[in-house]
Amino acid sequence: FGVYRHITGPRLPPGTRTLPGPRGLPFIGRVHDIPSQQSWLKFFEWSKIYGPIYQMEIFGTVHVWISSEKIAHDLLSKRAPIYSDRPTIPNLPNNRTSGDYLALMGRNDLWKRQRRLCQHLMNASASDSLHDYPTKERGRFLYLMMREPDNYLEWVEQFTSRTISRLSWGSPHPAPVLRKTTFGLLETISPSGALPNVINWLALVPEILSPWKKKEKARYRLEEKLLTGNVEFVKRMLDDCQAEPSFTRTFLQAKGSENMTIDEIADATHVVGIMAIAGALTIGSPIQSYILAMCHYPQWQARLQKEIESSLGGRCPEWQDREKLPLLRAVVKEVLRWRPPVPTGIPHALEKDDIYDGYHIPAGATIHALEWGMTRDESTYPDPETFNPDRWLLSQYPTYREPLTTYPNLQGYSQFGFGRRTCQGLPVVEQDLFLTMGGMAWALDIRKKRDAHGREIPVHWNNYTPLLIAKPVKFQFDVVVRDPDKMRAVTEMFADVDGDTTLCDDSRSDWGDPDDKGDDDFFVNVRDTPPPPPIHTTQVEKTEQQRGDHQPADESGLRSVHAGKRKSRSVSGSWPDSLLVAQGPIVVR
Ligand code: HEM
Numbered sequence: 408f409g410v411y412r413h414i415t416g417p418r419l420p421p422g423t424r425t426l427p428g429p430r431g432l433p434f435i436g437r438v439h440d441i442p443s444q445q446s447w448l449k450f451f452e453w454s455k456i457y458g459p460i461y462q463m464e465i466f467g468t469v470h471v472w473i474s475s476e477k478i479a480h481d482l483l484s485k486r487a488p489i490y491s492d493r494p495t496i497p498n499l500p501n502n503r504t505s506g507d508y509l510a511l512m513g514r515n516d517l518w519k520r521q522r523r524l525c526q527h528l529m530n531a532s533a534s535d536s537l538h539d540y541p542t543k544e545r546g547r548f549l550y551l552m553m554r555e556p557d558n559y560l561e562w563v564e565q566f567t568s569r570t571i572s573r574l575s576w577g578s579p580h581p582a583p584v585l586r587k588t589t590f591g592l593l594e595t596i597s598p599s600g601a602l603p604n605v606i607n608w609l610a611l612v613p614e615i616l617s618p619w620k621k622k623e624k625a626r627y628r629l630e631e632k633l634l635t636g637n638v639e640f641v642k643r644m645l646d647d648c649q650a651e652p653s654f655t656r657t658f659l660q661a662k663g664s665e666n667m668t669i670d671e672i673a674d675a676t677h678v679v680g681i682m683a684i685a686g687a688l689t690i691g692s693p694i695q696s697y698i699l700a701m702c703h704y705p706q707w708q709a710r711l712q713k714e715i716e717s718s719l720g721g722r723c724p725e726w727q728d729r730e731k732l733p734l735l736r737a738v739v740k741e742v743l744r745w746r747p748p749v750p751t752g753i754p755h756a757l758e759k760d761d762i763y764d765g766y767h768i769p770a771g772a773t774i775h776a777l778e779w780g781m782t783r784d785e786s787t788y789p790d791p792e793t794f795n796p797d798r799w800l801l802s803q804y805p806t807y808r809e810p811l812t813t814y815p816n817l818q819g820y821s822q823f824g825f826g827r828r829t830c831q832g833l834p835v836v837e838q839d840l841f842l843t844m845g846g847m848a849w850a851l852d853i854r855k856k857r858d859a860h861g862r863e864i865p866v867h868w869n870n871y872t873p874l875l876i877a878k879p880v881k882f883q884f885d886v887v888v889r890d891p892d893k894m895r896a897v898t899e900m901f902a903d904v905d906g907d908t909t910l911c912d913d914s915r916s917d918w919g920d921p922d923d924k925g926d927d928d929f930f931v932n933v934r935d936t937p938p939p940p941p942i943h944t945t946q947v948e949k950t951e952q953q954r955g956d957h958q959p960a961d962e963s964g965l966r967s968v969h970a971g972k973r974k975s976r977s978v979s980g981s982w983p984d985s986l987l988v989a990q991g992p993i994v995v996r
Contacts, residue, residue, distance in 0.1 A: 420760070423767035426471065428461035429453055436464035443599050444873045447750035447779040450474075454780045460763070462772070466607050468494075469772040471757075474780025476787065476821045482763060483755055483776060483825035491827040492756040494773045497610035498601040498619055506673065509681045510753065511596065514827075517674075524678045525831045528654040532574060533834035536726060538652040540573040541835070545842040546900025549850050553897055556886035559698065563691045570839060571686030575679045576637040577644070577651030582687075584633050589687045591626035595619075597874040634680040638672065654679045685832050690839050692748035692878045693739070697844050699879050700742055700794050701853040702866045707796060711738055711848040712889075723896065724845035726838055732845065733811040737796035739840045740815045743822045744782045745794045746869070750877050752776035755828060781821050850897055852887040 419425065431437035442449055450472050453461060459475035473479045483490045492514040496502045503513030509525060512518040532538065548566040552559060568586045569579035594600035601619045603609035614620040637655065644650035645659055658675045659667075701708045714734040715724055724732060755774045760767065768774075783791040787805050788798060798804040799815035808814040817823065817837050823830035830836075847853065855863040864883055871877040888894045 419767050420762065422765070423762050424765060426460060426462040426766045426768065427457040428463045428472075429457070431464045436466055436468075438465050438605060445750075445869075445871055445877070446599065446873070447777065447877075450751065450775070450777050451780045451783060454777065459780070459784075460766070462768075465605075469769055471768060471772050471774045472777050472780070473775065474777040475784060476781050478763075479776045479781065479821065479825050482761075482768075482774065483828075485826075486761065487826035489758045489761060490755050490774060492758050493828075494754055494756040496596050496604060497607045498595050498603040498623065500610060502596075507677050507680075508592075508684070509678060510685065510828075513756075514758070521674055521678050521681075522827075522831070524658075524674055525682065528657055528678065529682070529831055529834060531657045532652070532654060535652065537574060537835065537838055541570050541838045541842050542726065543904040544570040544573070544579075545846050546897065547904045548843060549846050549897045550901035552847065552851065552886060553888050553894065556884070560695070560881060563694045564687075566694070566843065567690045567839065568687040571683050571690075571835065573651070573653070574686070574835065575654050575683040576641055577653035577656060578640075581633060581637055581683075584629065585683055585687050588626055588630040588633060589684045591622070592630070592684060593688055593874050593876060595623050595626065599873040600875075630680070634676050634683075638676050638679075654682060682832065682835075685830075686835055688876050689748050689832070690836060692876055693742045693746070693840055694843050695879045696746040696748075697738070697742050697840075697847065698853055698884060699866065699882065700738075700745060701847075702855050702882070702884050703868070704794050705854060707738065707794065708848060708853065711735060711845075715845065715849050721892070723849045723893075723900075724842065726842060728845075729841060730812040732841075733800060733815070734796060735841060735845045735848070736815050737799040738848075739837070739844055740799055740817065740820065741794060741796040742840075742844070743817070743820070744788065746871070746877075746879070747778040747782055747822055748876055748878075749822070750777075750779035750871075751875065752778050753824065753828070753875070755826075776821070776825055778822055850889060850893045852889055854885050854887070856883045856885045 429437050432439065440449070451474065453463075454472060454474040460471065460473050460478050462469055462471045464470070473482070493503060493511055496511065499511070502508060502511040504515070504517075506512070506517050506521070509518060509521045512521070544566050547569075548562055551562040551565070555562075564586060565582065568582035568589075572579050572582045572585055575581075596604070598604045601623075603612075603617075603619055609617070609619070612620075614624070638659075641650050641653060641655040642659060645656060650656045650659075655675065658679070662671065711734055714732060718731040719728060724735060729736060752775050755776075757768060757770055757772045757774055760770045762768070782788060785791060789804065798806050799808075800811065801807055806815075817833055823833060823836075855866055858864055866882045866884065867880065870880040872880060888897075
C-alpha cells in the first residue's frame with residue numbers, strides 16, 4: 408500500500424493541495440531520519456521549514472504535525488466531531504475498543520460513558536480539596552528531599568504514585584505495583600518504547616516469537632490483578648465503614664454495591680485505573696523540570712521565596728493560599744511551557760476527509776498536537792527558550808491575563824490537549840504542582856553542585872527521556888535546607904503523614920504483591936526504595952553551623968510542636984512504608 412501510494416500519490420478533491428512536509432522513501436515513508444531520542448526536536452525543526460501544519464507519511468499512514476495553538480483549536484476543538492478519535496497503537500492493538508484505557512480509546516459510546524464517569528469522580532474529589540492527600544504526601548516528599556536529595560527521582564515518583572493511589576483507592580499501598588505496571592504501559596504505547604509502534608508489521612508476529620507481546624501480556628496480568636483487587640478491597644472497607652475517601656469509594660457509595668452491573672464495575676475499575684496511571688506517569692516530569700529550572704535560574708528561586716515569605720510570613724504554602732501567590736502559579740505554568748511533559752502530545756485520528764486553508768487532510772490521518780512546537784511559538788511566547796514566569800505576570804507579554812488573584816492557572820492550557828479529548832486530571836495536576844514547587848521553594852535552596860575546587864558541576868539544559876512522557880535525565884544538584892525552623896516543620900509534616908492510619912492495613916494481596924515474580928522478568932523489583940533513616944538533633948545543628956547561623960534552635964517552641972502530636976505507628980513489617988517505622992521514631996530536640 409505504501410509503494411502504491413508513493414507511486415500514485417493521494418487523490419485530492421478539486422481545488423485542494425496536499426500539506427507541505429518532508430518527502431518519504433517508498434514503502435517506509437519518512438521513518439529513517441526520525442531520531443529515537445527527543446524526536447520532538449526533529450518534528451519542531453521540520454515545522455520551521457514546512458510551517459505550523461505539515462504532514463509526512465510513515466508506512467502508508469499520513470501523520471499531521473501541528474505546532475500552532477490556533478490551528479490546533481481550529482481543527483481539534485472547533486471540528487471536534489471528526490477529530491476526536493484515537494489511532495490504533497500497533498503494540499496495543501485493541502486500544503480503541505477494549506475499555507481498558509480511556510485516554511487511548513476510540514471515539515465510541517464506551518469512551519463517552521467512561522469520560523463522563525471520570526469527570527464526575529474527579530469533580531467529587533476536587534470539591535473536597537482532594538481530601539488533602541497532596542498536602543500530606545507533600546510533607547513526606549519534602550522530608551525525603553531534605554534527607555537524601557541524591558535519590559530525588561525515587562522521592563518524586565513515590566510522591567506522585569502515592570498521592571494518586573490514595574485518591575484512587577484511599578491508600579498509598581498500591582503505589583509500588585502501580586509504578587511498575589504504569590511504566591510498562593508507557594513503554595508499550597510509546598513509539599520509542601516498542602518497535603512494532605514504528606515498524607507496524609512486527610505487530611503481526613505471533614506471541615511466541617514476539618518479546619513485545621510477551622512482556623505486555625505479563626504487564627497487563629499484573630495490572631488487572633492490581634485494579635480489580637483494589638476495587639474489591641475498597642468494597643470490603645466500605646462494608647466495614649472504614650473506607651478512606653477515594654474515586655472508588657465515591658463510585659461505590661453512589662451506586663450501592665448490590666445494584667451494580669458487571670459493566671458498571673468494569674467501567675469504574677478501569678476509569679479509576681486510568682486516573683491512577685495518568686497521575687503516576689505524568690506529574691513527576693514537571694516536578695523534576697522545576698528542579699532543573701532552579702539550577703539554571705536561581706534568581707527565580709529567590710523571587711519565589713520572597714513572594715512566599717512576604718505573603719505567608721514564613722509559613723509553607725497551602726492550597727488555600729493560591730490567590731496570594733501569583734508568582735508560584737506562574738512558575739508552575741512556566742515549567743510546563745519550558746519543558747512540556749508530553750512534548751509530542753497524544754495523537755488524535757481524523758474520521759473523515761477534511762479541508763483546512765485549502766489543504767486536504769485525508770480520513771485516517773493521525774493528528775499530532777506538537778506541544779513542544781506550540782510552546783516555542785515566538786508570537787505567543789517571546790524568547791521561548793528562556794524560563795521566564797514574568798510572561799504570565801506582566802502586561803507587556805501576550806500571555807498576561809487579569810486578575811492575578813485568578814490568573815495564571817492551568818485551565819484551557821494547550822499542554823493538556825484540545826477539544827473533546829482534553830486532560831481530565833487538571834485538579835490533581837494543579838494542586839500537586841502548586842504544593843510541591845511551593846514547598847520546595849519555601850524549605851529548600853536548590854543549586855548546582857560544586858566540585859572540590861569550588862567549581863560548579865554543569866547541569867544539562869535539555870536532556871530528556873525519549874518516551875511519550877518526557878522527564879529530565881538524572882542530574883546532580885545540591886539541596887540546602889533554608890533554616891532549622893523549616894527543617895523542624897518539615898520533619899513534623901513527615902511525622903503527620905507517617906502516622907496516618909491507612910498505613911496500618913496489611914491485606915497485601917488486595918494491592919498486588921510486590922514479591923510476585925510470576926514467570927517473567929517484568930515482575931522483578933516492584934518494591935519502592937525505603938526512605939533514609941530518621942533525622943537526629945545533630946543534623947539540625949550541623950545545618951545551622953553550615954549556614955553560619957549561631958542562633959540555637961528554639962527549644963520551647965519545638966517541644967510544644969511535638970507535644971501530643973507523635974503518633975504510635977504500629978505498621979506491619981510487610982509493607983514498604985513500614986521500613987520507615989522500623990527505624991524508630993523521628994527525634995528532633
Ligand atoms: C502534568 C500532568 C499531565 C499532563 C501534562 C497531561 C496531559 C494530557 C494530554 C496532552 C492529554 C491528551 C489530550 C488530547 O488528546 O488532546 C491528556 C489526556 C488525559 N489525561 Fe492528562 N495530563 C496530566 C495529568 C493527568 C492526571 C493527573 C490525570 C488523572 C488523574 C489525567 C487524566 C487524563 C485522561 C483521563 C485523559 C484522556 C482524555 C480522553 O482521551 O478523553 N492526566 N492529558
